[in-house]
Amino acid sequence: VSYYVNNVLQGYVLEPPYIFPWNTLLYLDDHYSIYVIVRDMSNNLTTVPPVNVIIDNNLQNDVTPPTGSIVSPPAGLTVSGSVDIIISASDNRAMDQVAFSIDGTYIISDDEAPYHYSWDTTLEEEDTEHTISVVLIDLAGNESPLNPISVFVDNDPAGDITPPIVLITNPVAGQDLTGTVSIEVLAEDDFGMDRVEFFINGDSVHTDTSDPFDYIWDTETVTDDMDHIIAVVGFDLDGNATLAPPIAVYVDNFDNIPPTGQIQNPVAGQTVTGTITIEISATDNIGVEHVNLSIDGIPRDTLTTFPYTYEWDTTSETDDEDHVISIIVSDSSDNITYVPPVSVFVNNIIDDITPPVASISNPLSGQTVSGTVSFTVQAVDDFGVDNVEFFIDGESIGTDDTESYQIEWDTTPLENDSQHTLSAYVTDNAGHTTIVQPILVTISN
Structure with missing residues (x-):
């Protein structure tokens, strides 16, 4: 039989009775664990469970009580829920236990440092003070009651009338x-x-x-x-x-709002010629997918990017007739809008039957002139003036096709006091000619 104290081999006993003398005077007063291992002749082993003992060779002389304090909670604290009561305790020899009491009623003892007790305050009377009492006890049985403290238990705060x-x-x-x-x-x-x-x-x-x-x-x-x-x-x-x-x-989970659109150019009833730009405005709450453009019901183009425009050559259409421009605007959710169509009149071949209107604005009829004179004709026409031809005494002296229509007339070769007739022919773009009312002037160089 092998004898162990605190896992240290102390000696062997080979024959019964298996008694081992242990001199405790060689040890400090403290807690000790003793166990033995038994070995048979075939070397089989059995460990006997340990026992715990306390060595105190001077118990009769220990009259000094332990000392300590209540570390937590502090006196006067308002507590709720579970509260740890923590005690600091020491002794000149060795501590045995710490006894806890609440309101004078013993609750529990703790014999291992750190000494504490988890107190469930929800089991106590609410909204009142409670007293925590602690007694320290050493191995010699000396006791030290600590100064009790009072705390206020409030697990259900009263008077909360403030809303969140x-x-x-x-x-x-x-x-x-x-x-x-x-x-x-x-x-x-x-x-x-x-x-x-x-x-x-x-x-x-x-x-x-x-x-x-x-x-x-x-x-x-x-x-x-x-x-x-x-x-x-x-x-x-x-x-x-x-x-x-x-x-x-x-x-708005489903886009059922159709797009909007308008033909901005040309306007309804307008007379158009040559190549014109068809301008379209199109908007949508989510996004425009495309604009389908038709003329006289025949699809011409699909416009997919802003600005939505189309160059229309009206010379390829039947002249002197109304033509209808229509568009359909589609958004990304396949909602469509039929925009009100616009009718315009195509007139590339001008049917001009009205001659121009003209008069000589300088010099004036009956005026006496000298030197170089600006012979000027004022001329207008519905579809435009092509040219003005100037005449002195029935003979052409030149033409002008730019407004204002004039030519410089040198009178110095002519005799003084001679009279001369000024006239002009004005021709429009359709070939119509107007003979301007002649005037008479007198030369005085």
Whole structure:
């Protein structure tokens, strides 16, 4: 039999009775663990479970009580829930245990440092003071009662009449929503939140009891293309409630709003010639996909990019007739809009039967002239003047095709006091000619 003290071999006993003398005077006063290992002739082993003993060779002389203090909680503290009562304790020899009492009633003892007791204050009378008492006991049985302390137990704070702060942080009022949306709420209270209830259009849809307070809302479960009201109510632990300012949001999961459009050029009833630019405005709440352009019901082009324009050669159309420009605007959701058509008159071959109107504006009839004179004709026509030919005494002296129509006439070769007749022919773009009323002038060089 092998004898061990605190895992250290002390000696062997080979024959019965198996008794081993242990001189405790060689050891300090303290706790010790003793165990033995028994070995048979075939070398099989058995370990005998240990026993714990205390060496105290001077018990009769230990009259010094232990010392210590209540470390936590401090006196006068308001406590709730589970509270750790922590004790500091020491002795000149060795501590045995620390005894805990609440309101004079013994509760428990702790014989291992650190000495403490987890006190469930919810089992005590509410809203009143309670006394914690502690007695320190050493191995010699000396006792030291510590100064008791009082604490106030308040597990259900009374008088909480302040409602919580509750605010919808997402989405924001007026926002357009589609698909699944997280409704997020800020909720705070001095003594803690109990729950937040979520409402859509006045109907309760969800209750959340933990922070962060939110609700995942599938907007496809409500009517599309409408405003919907989101409201939340927050409740604190005492039942005080706050209704957050409700917000209105617009649910638009399906684009059923058609685009808009207009033919901006040309305008209805306009007479057009040559190549003109057809200009179109087109808008949509989501986006314009394309604009289909037709003339007289025949598709001409599909316009896909802004600006939506088309160069139309009117000379390829039947002349002297009305022609209808029409467009269809399509958006990215296949909504279409038939824009009111525009009718225009194509007139590339001008039927001008009206001659121009003209008169000699300088010099004046009956005027006496000298030197070089600016012979000027004022001429206008519905479709344009082609040229003006100038005559002196029936003889042509030149033409001008640019407004203002004039030619410089040198009178110095002519005799003084002689009279001369000035006239002009004005021809328009259609070949019509107007003979201007002649005038008579006198030379005086």
